[in-house]
Amino acid sequence: MDIVQSVREIVAQQLSRDVSEIGDETNLEESGYDSLDVLETIFAIEEKFNIRVPVDANDPAVKSLKTVGDIIGLVEQALLKRMPA
Amino acid sequence: MRRVAITGLGAVSPAGLTAAATWQRVLAGQTAIGPLRLPRMEDVTCPVAAQAHAFDPDAHFSAKRQTSLDRVSQFAIVAAREAVADAGFLPKDPDLAKADVVIGIGVGGMNTLDDSFHRIYGERGRGVHPLTIPKLMTNAPASQISMDLGLHGNTFAVASACASGSHAIGLAFRAIAHGDCDIALAGGSEACITNGTLVGWSALRILSRDTCRPFARNRNGLVLGEGSAILVLEEWERAVARNARIYAELVGFGANADAGDLTSPDQAGAEAAMRRAMASASLTPSAIDYVNAHGTGTLMNDIVESRAIRAVFAADRLPLVSSIKGVLGHCLGAAGALEALATTLALYHQLVPPTANCTEPDEECGLDVVADGARTASLRHALSNSFAFGGLNAVLAFSAWDPVKSHGG
Numbered sequence: 125m126d127i128v129q130s131v132r133e134i135v136a137q138q139l140s141r142d143v144s145e146i147g148d149e150t151n152l153e154e155s156g157y158d159s160l161d162v163l164e165t166i167f168a169i170e171e172k173f174n175i176r177v178p179v180d181a182n183d184p185a186v187k188s189l190k191t192v193g194d195i196i197g198l199v200e201q202a203l204l205k206r207m208p209a
Numbered sequence: 210m211r212r213v214a215i216t217g218l219g220a221v222s223p224a225g226l227t228a229a230a231t232w233q234r235v236l237a238g239q240t241a242i243g244p245l246r247l248p249r250m251e252d253v254t255c256p257v258a259a260q261a262h263a264f265d266p267d268a269h270f271s272a273k274r275q276t277s278l279d280r281v282s283q284f285a286i287v288a289a290r291e292a293v294a295d296a297g298f299l300p301k302d303p304d305l306a307k308a309d310v311v312i313g314i315g316v317g318g319m320n321t322l323d324d325s326f327h328r329i330y331g332e333r334g335r336g337v338h339p340l341t342i343p344k345l346m347t348n349a350p351a352s353q354i355s356m357d358l359g360l361h362g363n364t365f366a367v368a369s370a371c372a373s374g375s376h377a378i379g380l381a382f383r384a385i386a387h388g389d390c391d392i393a394l395a396g397g398s399e400a401c402i403t404n405g406t407l408v409g410w411s412a413l414r415i416l417s418r419d420t421c422r423p424f425a426r427n428r429n430g431l432v433l434g435e436g437s438a439i440l441v442l443e444e445w446e447r448a449v450a451r452n453a454r455i456y457a458e459l460v461g462f463g464a465n466a467d468a469g470d471l472t473s474p475d476q477a478g479a480e481a482a483m484r485r486a487m488a489s490a491s492l493t494p495s496a497i498d499y500v501n502a503h504g505t506g507t508l509m510n511d512i513v514e515s516r517a518i519r520a521v522f523a524a525d526r527l528p529l530v531s532s533i534k535g536v537l538g539h540c541l542g543a544a545g546a547l548e549a550l551a552t553t554l555a556l557y558h559q560l561v562p563p564t565a566n567c568t569e570p571d572e573e574c575g576l577d578v579v580a581d582g583a584r585t586a587s588l589r590h591a592l593s594n595s596f597a598f599g600g601l602n603a604v605l606a607f608s609a610w611d612p613v614k615s616h617g618g
Contacts, residue, residue: 182430
């Protein structure tokens with residue numbers, strides 16, 4: 125499964141935009157994301173990849189999720205953790 | 210406008226099974242948050258809650274009666290019985306029988322809902338109890354109080370999520386002030402700690418994994434609680450004439466909607482609600498000595514509420530501020546009522562309850578959050594803040610009653 129393409133599609137759907145407009149560098153907030161959009165995106169990713177993505181809205185680190193690339197990184201980490209050692 | 214006295218208090222909470230027991234533990238700053246215990250824990254990742262484990266339905270209701278009462282109604286009835294007895298009313302008092310009942314509910318009969326859905330989806334083919342619907346309806350606690358105590362006044366539920374208890378008390382306050390009724394039972398109830406509710410709250414990713422630390426630098430989210438608080442509100446002259454004990458005067462109510470974000474608090478909305486409450490009480494900010502904060506222990510609420518308080522009050526006249534959610538958790542629809550009860554008792558005893566678990570106050574909040582334990586203080590007037598999901602804000606204003614001054618004047 126292509127992680128990059130899947131995350132782009134999820135973000136595009138959340139923004140009601142075409143996937144071709146979404147790149148790794150796309151800034152979420154500037155594109156119109158609010159805190160609930162982030163939560164819904166994480167949930168969509170969890171559903172799509174059947175993983176748990178540890179994001180806590182009380183953790184100041186959640187603010188470091190600024191771009192589509194940041195979310196892709198988060199998914200890659202979560203997928204790595206799922207793989208057997 | 211008629212004046213409104215608070216003459217009776219009742220509570221069931223994780224901190225105690227009466228108003229007095231709840232107040233003592235809130236004052237001691239001793240948290241009632243502990244390991245979560247539930248009959249079903251499928252997909253529950255949150256390990257803590259503030260549960261009223263000591264509550265025993267058998268001590269209050271026959272087995273037959275219990276079949277028609279969700280836990281949320283049981284809490285409400287027990288708190289209402291206590292409040293009415295505390296106010297000194299005898300059963301069958303004809304004036305009491307005309308009382309209004311206004312009860313704030315966040316989500317309502319969640320135990321009934323969870324148990325019934327478990328039978329439907331988990332144990333396929335099993336039907337549900339015939340009283341499932343009247344047990345879980347949102348107005349059940351208000352209706353059950355009216356039936357239990359024989360109250361025939363205007364009786365209904367108020368739903369505004371985490372502000373429900375404050376809205377309920379505010380509406381009952383207006384009913385008495387405007388002359389619609391002379392006595393009202395007002396408050397909130399919630400029994401929301403179920404498998405399904407916790408999975409839902411976890412999905413919002415704002416639950417703490419250990420405890421609730423309002424206004425602390427290391428706060429990491431809210432903790433769900435359950436319980437009920439009911440206040441007896443009474444037209445002032447009537448309360449004085451019957452020599453009732455008056456805990457405090459309810460003097461104002463300010464409510465509004467942010468019309469903005471679904472879940473994030475809004476500084477302007479919070480400020481406006483506090484200003485409305487003071488305006489309705491003809492009080493200026495300099496008259497407020499204490500604010501019982503919404504103080505949920507989430508990153509967002511506590512900083513936004515702090516900014517709102519610092520915007521409303523002058524920097525050199527900041528009131529004392531505390532949150533009792535470190536002890537009680539967030540009891541949703543009951544929270545505003547439990548906090549109104551605590552604010553009332555703070556004025557009555559001239560004693561500010563502490564913010565429990567706030568061992569590292571967040572300087573960025575910039576408030577004196579009474580982190581070191583209960584504090585004796587001269588309190589003239591106080592506010593109690595509630596800010597709900599959906600952007601609904603409700604603030605109550607209270608005044609201490611000085612019997613000497615009042616009798617002399």
